[in-house]
Amino acid sequence: MDALNLALELILMPLVAFVVGLFMVLMMRKIAARIQRRVGPPLLQPLYDIIKLYGKQTQISHGLVHDIGIVMAVGGYVAAETLLPVPGMDGLADRGGLITLAYLMMIPSLGLALGVGQCANPNGSIGIARALTAMLAYDIPFVIVIFGVAWHYGTTNLADIIALQQAAGPGGWGAATMPLLALAGLFSVHAMLGKQPFEIYVAPAEIATGPMVEMGGKFLGGLFVMQTFQFYTAGVLYA
Amino acid sequence: MTLLDLLLLLAAATGALAWLLGRWSGAGVLAALLYAGQLALLGAMDGNTAASPTFRVLGQTIAWSLDPFGRFFALITLGAAIASAWFMAGEWGRRYAQAGHSLRALHGTLAINVLAMLLLLASSDLVSLFIGWELVSWASFLLMAQGGGAAVRAALRYVTYAMGGAMAVLGGTVLAYAWTGTLDLGLLAERLPALEPGRLWLLVALFTGGFGVKMGLLPFHLWQAPAYAEAPGPGTAFLGAISSRMGLFAIALVLARLVTLEGLDGLQILPGQFGVRDLLAWVAAFTIVLPTFTALKQNDARYLLAWHGIGQGGYMLMGLVVGDAMGSAGGLMHVFNHATYQAALFLSVYAVIHRTGTADLNRLGGLVVRMPLSFLTMLVGIIGLAGLPPMNGFVSKWLIYRSLMAEGMPLLFVASVIGTLGTILSVYKLIHNTFLGQLRSEHEHIREAPWSMTGPMLALCAIVFVTGTAPGLVLGWVADAQAALGLPVLRYTLGGVASAQGGLDMLWIVGVLFGGFGVGALLFYGGGGRSRRVHQLDNYAGGHFLSADVRYQYSDNFYAGLMHRIGPLYRNAFTWLESALVSAVDLAALAMQGVYRQQAPAFLLLMTAVAGLAWVVL
Numbered sequence: 001m002d003a004l005n006l007a008l009e010l011i012l013m014p015l016v017a018f019v020v021g022l023f024m025v026l027m028m029r030k031i032a033a034r035i036q037r038r039v040g041p042p043l044l045q046p047l048y049d050i051i052k053l054y055g056k057q058t059q060i061s062h063g064l065v066h067d068i069g070i071v072m073a074v075g076g077y078v079a080a081e082t083l084l085p086v087p088g089m090d091g092l093a094d095r096g097g098l099i100t101l102a103y104l105m106m107i108p109s110l111g112l113a114l115g116v117g118q119c120a121n122p123n124g125s126i127g128i129a130r131a132l133t134a135m136l137a138y139d140i141p142f143v144i145v146i147f148g149v150a151w152h153y154g155t156t157n158l159a160d161i162i163a164l165q166q167a168a169g170p171g172g173w174g175a176a177t178m179p180l181l182a183l184a185g186l187f188s189v190h191a192m193l194g195k196q197p198f199e200i201y202v203a204p205a206e207i208a209t210g211p212m213v214e215m216g217g218k219f220l221g222g223l224f225v226m227q228t229f230q231f232y233t234a235g236v237l238y239a
Numbered sequence: 240m241t242l243l244d245l246l247l248l249l250a251a252a253t254g255a256l257a258w259l260l261g262r263w264s265g266a267g268v269l270a271a272l273l274y275a276g277q278l279a280l281l282g283a284m285d286g287n288t289a290a291s292p293t294f295r296v297l298g299q300t301i302a303w304s305l306d307p308f309g310r311f312f313a314l315i316t317l318g319a320a321i322a323s324a325w326f327m328a329g330e331w332g333r334r335y336a337q338a339g340h341s342l343r344a345l346h347g348t349l350a351i352n353v354l355a356m357l358l359l360l361a362s363s364d365l366v367s368l369f370i371g372w373e374l375v376s377w378a379s380f381l382l383m384a385q386g387g388g389a390a391v392r393a394a395l396r397y398v399t400y401a402m403g404g405a406m407a408v409l410g411g412t413v414l415a416y417a418w419t420g421t422l423d424l425g426l427l428a429e430r431l432p433a434l435e436p437g438r439l440w441l442l443v444a445l446f447t448g449g450f451g452v453k454m455g456l457l458p459f460h461l462w463q464a465p466a467y468a469e470a471p472g473p474g475t476a477f478l479g480a481i482s483s484r485m486g487l488f489a490i491a492l493v494l495a496r497l498v499t500l501e502g503l504d505g506l507q508i509l510p511g512q513f514g515v516r517d518l519l520a521w522v523a524a525f526t527i528v529l530p531t532f533t534a535l536k537q538n539d540a541r542y543l544l545a546w547h548g549i550g551q552g553g554y555m556l557m558g559l560v561v562g563d564a565m566g567s568a569g570g571l572m573h574v575f576n577h578a579t580y581q582a583a584l585f586l587s588v589y590a591v592i593h594r595t596g597t598a599d600l601n602r603l604g605g606l607v608v609r610m611p612l613s614f615l616t617m618l619v620g621i622i623g624l625a626g627l628p629p630m631n632g633f634v635s636k637w638l639i640y641r642s643l644m645a646e647g648m649p650l651l652f653v654a655s656v657i658g659t660l661g662t663i664l665s666v667y668k669l670i671h672n673t674f675l676g677q678l679r680s681e682h683e684h685i686r687e688a689p690w691s692m693t694g695p696m697l698a699l700c701a702i703v704f705v706t707g708t709a710p711g712l713v714l715g716w717v718a719d720a721q722a723a724l725g726l727p728v729l730r731y732t733l734g735g736v737a738s739a740q741g742g743l744d745m746l747w748i749v750g751v752l753f754g755g756f757g758v759g760a761l762l763f764y765g766g767g768g769r770s771r772r773v774h775q776l777d778n779y780a781g782g783h784f785l786s787a788d789v790r791y792q793y794s795d796n797f798y799a800g801l802m803h804r805i806g807p808l809y810r811n812a813f814t815w816l817e818s819a820l821v822s823a824v825d826l827a828a829l830a831m832q833g834v835y836r837q838q839a840p841a842f843l844l845l846m847t848a849v850a851g852l853a854w855v856v857l
Binding site for chain 2: 103148
């Protein structure tokens with residue numbers, strides 16, 4: 001793999017993640033809508049939302065750390081995508097494996113927590129306190145799953161794990177050989193995304209959306225971008 | 240005159256000069272320069288350096304020599320001393336002296352601590368180890384007791400524990416001599432593994448328990464948090480950074496070099512299932528989890544950090560006990576990493592205390608706008624303490640996790656991760672309550688800490704970041720230390736570890752991380768309109784208008800939901816154990832008093848006669 005190829009992969013992987021993530025957000029909203037007997041938003045709605053938020057005239061900032069928090073939230077995921085191999089692109093998977101990826105995924109949360117901290121709103125701080133407590137809860141099954149996967153395949157290199165599963169066929173997939181772990185992983189990844197019923201950290205009626213209370217405009221737009229990455233990363237990692 | 244002689248002489252000279260010149264305004268700078276000189280001497284050493292003075296006792300030679308393992312710890316000791324001396328060189332030291340404390344005593348005891356630690360690290364037989372151990376305990380006591388009042392009480396508690404530990408170590412030394420006939424570490428390494436398991440068990444228990452007291456291993460950890468937290472500023476940074484790791488040095492020396500890990504494998508509780516190594520790994524696991532969650536409840540920033548210091552020691556022991564190349568490298572590297580970010584964190588807390596007068600987390604807030612450099616230091620420190628990339632804490636924790644995965648120890652792995660998660664929660668509370676949130680009106684005009692204080696803080700941050708990006712710099716010393724201990728040596732690269740089962744290259748990871756941040760910054764600052772900075776009172780309050788006299792900060796009982804769930808689990812069990820032990824000793828003392836203060840000695844004579852008769856007859 002020469003330098004040009006690698007550079008191309010490093011640029012493409014986050015881009016692919018963003019686009020696929022947009023579709024995953026759309027899918028979530030469409031399915032929720034259909035269950036509620038609505039039509040749901042059009043195809044490009046998540047993109048329109050992000051553009052709208054960026055285009056707002058009023059952008060409130062509570063300080064540099066507030067800005068840096070959003071930068072870290074988006075940037076951390078952009079970096080994490082390069083460690084997540086997809087068909088055709090391995091990126092940096094061999095230079096940091098499962099453990100590194102799991103920890104890199106904590107950096108956006110930390111950035112968000114710092115940004116919310118400087119917003120100086122107790123609703124936001126309570127939201128972060130709850131988000132961190134929830135993280136304590138879902139990360140424990142998550143690391144058990146990671147341990148199980150790494151122990152089973154004897155490696156933390158994601159590219160190797162993918163290769164081993166592909167070589168073994170559907171009977172050798174992780175979900176088939178370790179069904180209980182797969183189930184646990186499903187729950188913990190769901191909690192990681194913070195969607196119902198794990199959305200205690202948002203609690204819109206109680207603490208005014210928690211961390212997002214003082215986030216508007218491009219700040220919220222940045223969080224939307226982070227959400228697309230989150231969905232993508234969680235989905236691909238689980239797969 | 241070998242390099243080690245020069246080093247020890249210079250350390251002694253530093254101690255003397257610190258005492259004599261302590262009140263002079265340039266004393267801190269002089270002390271820092273002298274420690275740097277010691278560091279230079281250390282850097283010039285190679286292989287095993289012996290000291291000239293030796294003497295013979297009972298046919299045994301007592302000597303001192305410094306091997307790469309000792310040099311690794313000495314490097315950390317001197318680095319911590321430089322940072323501490325630099326910190327108190329300027330305004331902090333002046334304010335300390337003006338408050339009526341003795342700056343010369345602080346400088347002097349710091350230098351004496353360094354000398355004592357160097358003597359301990361250079362021991363080459365059990366007697367010099369014990370001498371060094373006692374000196375280190377005494378020197379630590381001096382440093383802890385500087386604060387007066389609560390500090391003295393905490394220091395006396397420490398000394399009680401330390402004396403108990405030292406007696407255990409002395410007992411172990413005597414037994415080792417009695418059973419092997421030698422005190423030299425090299426000869427002991429040959430003869431100890433050949434001892435029968437029962438005797439080896441006793442030795443391991445005595446040494447690990449005795450040295451574990453200093454390290455703060457459960458259940459001997461209760462003294463550490465108050466003693467470290469109440470010590471004066473840079474003293475706490477020094478103690479927290481390296482002092483308790485002297486215990487780890489000694490334990491590693493005994494377990495890895497003397498008994499050897501293979502020898503430990505011969506000591507089984509449930510043969511094949513659970514041996515002494517598993518026991519030690521579980522002690523380490525509990526040392527990780529329980530103090531971390533105790534730290535979560537603390538409201539004083541110094542106590543919070545001190546409790547974390549206890550917990551991180553568990554990681555070091557766990558890495559060492561698991562014993563493969565990655566694990567022991569992780570454990571040893573964690574000593575270095577922890578020293579850097581713990582010192583940085585303590586110094587930033589003391590900078591905040593210097594400006595605001597309090598470390599109470601419920602009386603601070605929003606200081607990021609007034610003290611940005613202290614915030615940056617604390618941020619780098621907490622990322623390191625939590626073990627997140629790109630700081631060095633991540634690399635050592637990665638090594639430990641990988642070794643636990645490779646050895647197939649899921650429960651220990653989960654315990655380590657629980658410790659990390661608890662740390663993340665706790666340090667976020669620390670930085671949020673101190674630097675984020677609403678700024679109090681009484682703190683609106685405070686300034687950043689002076690350069691004499693922010694200098695060492697930023698230098699430590701730079702070290703944390705650089706050794707995180709290029710861990711190979713530290714792994715070189717770690718590999719030498721592993722070789723000196725007889726442990727399997729890690730194959731490392733500048734960026735980390737290259738391994739067929741998934742390696743780590745921090746250069747790439749940090750590079751791509753900052754690339755990601757660049758992209759994020761481009762999207763944020765390049766896209767959308769300009770953001771408008773608003774005052775902290777311009778905030779959502781459900782329709783109310785905020786005013787500066789009403790506190791709008793969430794800080795007390797920060798993890799209310801979590802505490803509601805796990806609150807009942809905090810049973811102060813170890814405190815109860817300690818007070819039970821104290822009561823038992825009190826009772827025994829009372830009984831002894833009763834015996835010695837008989838009004839009618841004839842009664843005692845009668846009792847003794849009856850007891851003797853019973854023994855003879857029965």
